[in-house]
Amino acid sequence: MSLRRGVGLAAFDNHQRTQQQYSDLGSTILTSHIAELSDQLVTFQSALKKFAQSHADEIRSDPVFRSEFVKMCTAIGVDPLASSSANRKGSFWAQLLGNDVNDFFFELAVRIIEICRRTKDENGGLIEVEEVKKRLNSVAGKQPASQEDIVRAVGTLAPLGHGFGIVKLANKDFIRSVPQELNRDQAVAIEATQALGYVSVPMLRDNLNWETARCVTVLDDLVASGLVWVDEQARPREYWSPSWITR
Template identity: 75%
Template sequence: MSMRRGVGLAAFDNHQKTAQQYTDLGSSFLQSHIAQLSEQLVTFQKALKKFAESHADEIRSDSVFRSEFVRMCSAIGVDPLASSSNKRGSFWTELLGGDVNDFYFELAVKIIEICRSTRDENGGLILVYDVRRRINSSRRGNHQQEVSEEDIVRAVKTLAPLGEGFGIVTLGHKDFIRSVPRELNMDQTVAIEATQALGYVSVPILRDNMGWEQARCLAVLDDLVAAGLLWVDSQVSPKEYWTPSWIK
């Protein structure tokens, strides 16, 4: 009996040692893999800096080239507009001077101006496409480079430190700039998306398509009217709730 017990304990001890060896081997492999990835990342970042230095003019002037460069940055975890740890400015500023950084901040100011001037028309939701069209239209006469929708989205993101006043929302597969200091909840988003087909929505449309109770439909629509995001036409029955941009 004692011999059997000894053999059993020895086997258990050997199993523990084997398991620990596998654990140590896995940990060593993981650390080696992480070290290799970190080394590759540093190499990619150095190559990216060299690329930026060689193509600075194209990045400044060509919106398509600039968008592709931003994608390259994002793919390896570099945010071109984020402050660097050496306190000398952003990645853009270090490599390209202040021009590109200033480009996005100036673009953000222009976006704010357009959003404010059109708020009575659209209730604080304007298509990124429309903002791009307005900006490029004003730039053609001044021989300035055109901006892309990606430029506009990135410029809006630079406004994040200002609070919740500006942001990008996607409604019906289209990107809008929200310039009202409130987030849309899920019900409100559904109601706004419903206006994309006809320009308006109504209680029966929401009730029949979403299965909502009438009280829920009215609460959502009334909130959107109060926020200026929808205008109500009381001369028809049932009432129609229109998006301001469609009416214009």
């Protein structure tokens, strides 16, 4: 019995040693791969910096070129607008191209805020990104902005709180400039107003199988936030998107 137990313990010890050897080998390979990937990442980032410096004018002035540059940055984990904690000189773009590109996005954000402010009575605080793009690019003497530029500029407004953000309604991007976040029911109701111009309690109830109380609550909340206007004279009441009324 003791002989058998000795053989069993020896086999167990051998198994443990084998497992440890596999574990050590795996750790060595993983460390080697991480070092190799880190070297590749440094090489990519160095090449990206040279590319940015060589094409600074195109990045500043051409929205399509700028968009492709952002995609390259994103692919290797570089956020062009984010400041590096290890480098206090500012963002990646600011270091490579001066402050022109950073200033472009911050100025763009200010112009977007102004458009949202001017049009709030027309749209209740929801304006399509494409409409903002048209208004921005209609101003002479300003660098053209793409849809991607606008979305990125709105992202720089995040420190201001929940007042500004991008929401997708009916497969279109909208800028929300009201502090209230849209819940799922409200988003569905807003999508309906974008398609038809208005909704009513019976429309929501019959098409979505919602209870009447649910429909009334959703629409009353949207009215309170200014995102829809109510036509009291219609029977049943109609809840209109402000952008349709002001067309």
